[in-house]
Amino acid sequence: MSYEAVIGLEIHSELKTNTKIFCGCATTFGAEHNTHVCPVCLGLPGVLPTLNKRVLEFAIKAGLALNCEINKFSKFDRKNYYYPDLPKNWQTSQYDLPICENGYVDITKSNGETKRIRITRIHMEEDAGKLVHSGNTIKDSDTSNVDYNRTGVPLIEIVSEPDMSSPEEARLYMEKVKSILQYIDVSNCKMEEGNLRADLNVSLRPAGSDVLGTRTEMKNINSFKAVEEALTYEIERQEEVLEDGGHIIQETRTWDPDRGITLSMRSKENAHDYRYMPEPDLVPIITTDEEIEAFRKSLPELPDARKARLEEQFGLSAYDAGIITSSREMAEYFDAVIETGADAKLAANWIMGDLSKNLNAESLEISDSPVDAKRLGEMIGLISKGTISSKIAKKVFEEMWKSPDSPEKIVKDKGLVQITDTKAIEEIVDKVIEANQKAVEDYKSGNKKAIGALVGQVMKQSKGKANPQTVNQILAQKLG
Amino acid sequence: MKLFEQPAHVLHDMLVNKEITSLELTEAVLARIDEVEGDVKAYLTITRDVAIAQAKAVDEKIAKGETISFLEGIPGAIKDNICTKGVKTTCASKILQNFVAPYDATVMTKLKAQNPVIIGKANMDEFAMGGSTENSAFQKTGNPWNTECVPGGSSGGSAAAVAAGTAVWALGSDTGGSIRQPASFCGVVGMKPTYGRVSRYGLVAYASSLDQIGPITKDVTDCAHILNIISGRDEMDSTSVNEEVPDFTKALVEDVKGLKVGIPKEYFVKGIDPDVEKTVREAIDKLKELGAEIVEISLPNTDYAISTYYLISPAEAATNLARYDGVSYGERAEDAADLVEMITKTRTQYLGEEVKRRIMIGNYALSAGYYDAYYLKALKVRRLIKEDFDKAFEQVDVIVCPTAPTPAYKIGEKISNPLEMYLQDACTVPLNLAGLPGISVPCGYSSDNMPIGLQIIGKALDEETILRVAYTYEQSQSYHNDRAQLGGN
Numbered sequence: 001m002s003y004e005a006v007i008g009l010e011i012h013s014e015l016k017t018n019t020k021i022f023c024g025c026a027t028t029f030g031a032e033h034n035t036h037v038c039p040v041c042l043g044l045p046g047v048l049p050t051l052n053k054r055v056l057e058f059a060i061k062a063g064l065a066l067n068c069e070i071n072k073f074s075k076f077d078r079k080n081y082y083y084p085d086l087p088k089n090w091q092t093s094q095y096d097l098p099i100c101e102n103g104y105v106d107i108t109k110s111n112g113e114t115k116r117i118r119i120t121r122i123h124m125e126e127d128a129g130k131l132v133h134s135g136n137t138i139k140d141s142d143t144s145n146v147d148y149n150r151t152g153v154p155l156i157e158i159v160s161e162p163d164m165s166s167p168e169e170a171r172l173y174m175e176k177v178k179s180i181l182q183y184i185d186v187s188n189c190k191m192e193e194g195n196l197r198a199d200l201n202v203s204l205r206p207a208g209s210d211v212l213g214t215r216t217e218m219k220n221i222n223s224f225k226a227v228e229e230a231l232t233y234e235i236e237r238q239e240e241v242l243e244d245g246g247h248i249i250q251e252t253r254t255w256d257p258d259r260g261i262t263l264s265m266r267s268k269e270n271a272h273d274y275r276y277m278p279e280p281d282l283v284p285i286i287t288t289d290e291e292i293e294a295f296r297k298s299l300p301e302l303p304d305a306r307k308a309r310l311e312e313q314f315g316l317s318a319y320d321a322g323i324i325t326s327s328r329e330m331a332e333y334f335d336a337v338i339e340t341g342a343d344a345k346l347a348a349n350w351i352m353g354d355l356s357k358n359l360n361a362e363s364l365e366i367s368d369s370p371v372d373a374k375r376l377g378e379m380i381g382l383i384s385k386g387t388i389s390s391k392i393a394k395k396v397f398e399e400m401w402k403s404p405d406s407p408e409k410i411v412k413d414k415g416l417v418q419i420t421d422t423k424a425i426e427e428i429v430d431k432v433i434e435a436n437q438k439a440v441e442d443y444k445s446g447n448k449k450a451i452g453a454l455v456g457q458v459m460k461q462s463k464g465k466a467n468p469q470t471v472n473q474i475l476a477q478k479l480g
Numbered sequence: 481m482k483l484f485e486q487p488a489h490v491l492h493d494m495l496v497n498k499e500i501t502s503l504e505l506t507e508a509v510l511a512r513i514d515e516v517e518g519d520v521k522a523y524l525t526i527t528r529d530v531a532i533a534q535a536k537a538v539d540e541k542i543a544k545g546e547t548i549s550f551l552e553g554i555p556g557a558i559k560d561n562i563c564t565k566g567v568k569t570t571c572a573s574k575i576l577q578n579f580v581a582p583y584d585a586t587v588m589t590k591l592k593a594q595n596p597v598i599i600g601k602a603n604m605d606e607f608a609m610g611g612s613t614e615n616s617a618f619q620k621t622g623n624p625w626n627t628e629c630v631p632g633g634s635s636g637g638s639a640a641a642v643a644a645g646t647a648v649w650a651l652g653s654d655t656g657g658s659i660r661q662p663a664s665f666c667g668v669v670g671m672k673p674t675y676g677r678v679s680r681y682g683l684v685a686y687a688s689s690l691d692q693i694g695p696i697t698k699d700v701t702d703c704a705h706i707l708n709i710i711s712g713r714d715e716m717d718s719t720s721v722n723e724e725v726p727d728f729t730k731a732l733v734e735d736v737k738g739l740k741v742g743i744p745k746e747y748f749v750k751g752i753d754p755d756v757e758k759t760v761r762e763a764i765d766k767l768k769e770l771g772a773e774i775v776e777i778s779l780p781n782t783d784y785a786i787s788t789y790y791l792i793s794p795a796e797a798a799t800n801l802a803r804y805d806g807v808s809y810g811e812r813a814e815d816a817a818d819l820v821e822m823i824t825k826t827r828t829q830y831l832g833e834e835v836k837r838r839i840m841i842g843n844y845a846l847s848a849g850y851y852d853a854y855y856l857k858a859l860k861v862r863r864l865i866k867e868d869f870d871k872a873f874e875q876v877d878v879i880v881c882p883t884a885p886t887p888a889y890k891i892g893e894k895i896s897n898p899l900e901m902y903l904q905d906a907c908t909v910p911l912n913l914a915g916l917p918g919i920s921v922p923c924g925y926s927s928d929n930m931p932i933g934l935q936i937i938g939k940a941l942d943e944e945t946i947l948r949v950a951y952t953y954e955q956s957q958s959y960h961n962d963r964a965q966l967g968g969n
């Protein structure tokens with residue numbers, strides 16, 4: 001039987017506020033254990049939470065950017081469970097009246113097909129602390145310590161409908177959400193710091209059926225690669241179980257990236273009853289239409305709109321425009337290159353090509369690129385003017401990567417100016433014809449491809465500086 | 481009257497007029513503690529040295545001719561569920577027996593700006609759960625009028641200290657009557673302000689939507705003064721109301737002419753002690769004689785108040801008290817094999833019976849499958865109870881009724897029957913559910929010579945009218961000048 005996967009994601013994203021959600025402690029990552037704590041986030045007896053207004057603002061902006069409706073009456077609830085990283089033994093979260101509901105994002109698959117993934121809800125909540133075990137897990141440790149620095153860092157949880165049917169779609173969805181959150185500047189989305197992580201729900205059903213199968217859940221997946229790999233593994237595992245006539249058990253499984261497998265962690269029978277109740281220490285959140293409109297107006301141009309604009313304004317292909325707008329930083333870099341007067345298609349090619357290649361090789365963000373947008377734009381200008389060829393430009397770019405000099409200076413210092421002077425080229429051509437009589441004969445006897453070897457020789461002798469078009473023209477002319 | 485028997489406003493004048501020093505006063509109170517605390521057991525912690533130092537500092541200030549504020553240099557007691565920086569806050573629970581808060585509750589910050597003398601932390605029912613202070617994990621407090629009787633609760637230590645003269649004033653907290661009922665049992669004045677009038681920041685939570693801090697004093701005048709000090713919006717408590725605080729002492733006028741006083745018939749039915757009914761009826765007659773218009777009213781959902789309260793408060797308590805797990809503060813049980821055992825053993829060993837009972841009721845009411853039938857229904861009935869009051873207050877300015885259905889009973893008499901204990905709260909819990917202010921003022925004695933309290937209930941944020949009625953009534957008789965006969969006096 002052939003099966004169809006049904007996948008839903010719960011994405012947790014830390015918001016980049018300066019202070020925690022219910023107290024004034026800093027949210028800075030990586031500080032010494034238990035230095036960003038106060039009575040409130042430590043859950044000491046007698047303390048009360050007060051809502052950080054920025055958290056509400058960021059959550060509403062995320063909701064608007066993800067096409068959600070904003071609930072004008074919203075409230076916090078207590079999600080009760082015992083774990084030592086949770087000092088109050090409840091997590092302040094939102095249950096039945098989340099701040100945002102009914103949104104969606106569109107993803108574009110590698111085959112060019114666009115698919116809409118619906119978002120059920122977005123709610124605000126506090127992050128938990130971190131356990132530091134003497135062993136590997138709490139079970140095999142003699143002692144465990146708790147670092148409360150992360151306790152109370154604001155999170156939003158974005159819950160999707162089970163609208164995805166392949167690991168690729170799940171990855172694309174998460175990438176799109178990440179991109180949007182970065183565009184609106186509410187989250188750093190640094191996955192290696194746990195800023196962005198997802199719980200994956202997956203079940204199988206016979207292809208074409210509309211009945212949902214039993215699902216399993218994998219928690220805290222924090223890389224795009226792991227999203228795809230964990231889902232691929234889990235889909236195969238479920239398929240095998242079903243093929244063998246077995247049943248899927250509703251359970252939470254952990255993804256072991258080293259072994260590339262998922263392992264059973266907790267079955268439904270042992271699932272928590274969270275005993276949700278309204279948080280009596282926080283007043284309900286009332287948001288007005290005016291406030292919502294003000295937040296909407298403050299949003300920057302979002303990826304989809306920006307992509308459409310690049311296609312229309314600069315004639316970029318959908319694919320190129322999609323890549324350029326996949327992150328706000330890259331899109332802004334592109335805009336800055338264009339501002340220097342550079343050709344848009346060349347700019348896109350250079351950004352997606354050599355620039356991205358160099359950044360990836362050195363694991364750099366585009367914002368940290370040694371070649372800034374202004375210099376890249378100037379270099380593209382030199383290509384357009386014919387001062388340098390595209391081939392020379394690669395050398396210039398490598399030089400720019402290493403030195404802060406302007407492309408003009410590099411071209412001048414290294415003598416990389418393109419030879420467009422026909423006389424100078426003719427001299428080289430003549431020499432090449434004389435030295436390569438065999439190729440000339442081949443060409444004349446009808447093997448037109450032989451001209452390529454001659455062009456190559458001319459370019460070599462000019463150290464790549466001859467304008468290839470001019471070389472072609474002159475050679476064709478001389479060979480008759 | 482002896483110094484320790486005087487109300488704060490009299491002592492304040494004596495300090496200002498240099499008739500006494502704060503040190504003399506503080507030493508008189510400390511001597512009174514030496515004399516009677518063995519019988520009353522109102523305190524869990526006594527900070528004698530700090531008190532003396534505070535008194536001396538105030539005396540220096542007075543000697544320099546500086547003006548002093550109302551409570552300056554006057555000794556008081558703080559219920560042990562209000563966090564005091566550097567001094568133990570135990571909530572009368574073994575689980576917090578060594579807990580010292582690293583911060584002051586907002587009311588403490590406000591009080592300390594006044595330079596009062598803090599004598600110590602007062603006994604209470606563990607985590608404020610109870611009405612007799614018998615649920616304290618450490619000691620049973622005696623009622624100064626008869627130390628074989630309970631002082632009421634849960635602020636029993638605070639009320640007993642004020643009645644015994646071991647504190648001039650005290651702070652308590654009231655979740656279902658925990659200020660008013662002990663005030664009634666001990667023959668003193670106790671007020672639960674409107675929910676949100678006083679910041680709860682630093683009050684160790686029992687039931688967050690019901691808890692409120694308030695004064696326990698020797699008379700209505702002191703009550704108004706202390707209410708002035710502790711009231712007001714606090715950015716640390718988002719449920720505190722953002723309303724300007726009036727000068728409550730302006731409400732201390734002897735005039736109830738034309739005021740409409742509602743008498744809810746539902747508060748005078750089954751279980752009410754005949755002495756209580758007679759005494760309260762006499763007080764109502766007195767108010768009529770003073771010019772108030774008496775109106776019989778109905779609060780039809782009163783019968784459901786206790787069941788509603790005993791679902792909502794345990795549900796909130798179950799989560800509020802989940803934090804006592806032995807992980808980062810408080811006591812931790814020894815020799816646990818793993819995490820679950822550590823938490824289980826800690827809570828089993830260090831939490832008291834009544835606390836465990838309420839945690840279990842609360843978790844049951846919140847659990848999947850029962851939530852709608854219990855907790856959600858309780859929230860709906862809570863709204864109906866509030867609507868009863870809203871309707872009544874369209875007709876009347878204040879509502880008057882007994883504070884408690886009986887006077888103080890013997891220690892041990894009811895402790896084995898939780899349900900009977902819960903019924904004691906019938907007259908007080910409806911106000912907490914509705915968020916309304918109420919005061920208890922002494923209005924007479926039972927045939928056994930135990931005090932009886934008159935409860936005056938007001939509209940939300942209208943403590944002024946309550947104080948005005950309470951003051952007028954108080955001044956019309958002399959109960960507020962009576963003192964418990966205890967020790968050598």
Ligand SMILES: [Zn+2]
Nearest residue numbers: 023025038041
């Ligand atoms: Zn904090």
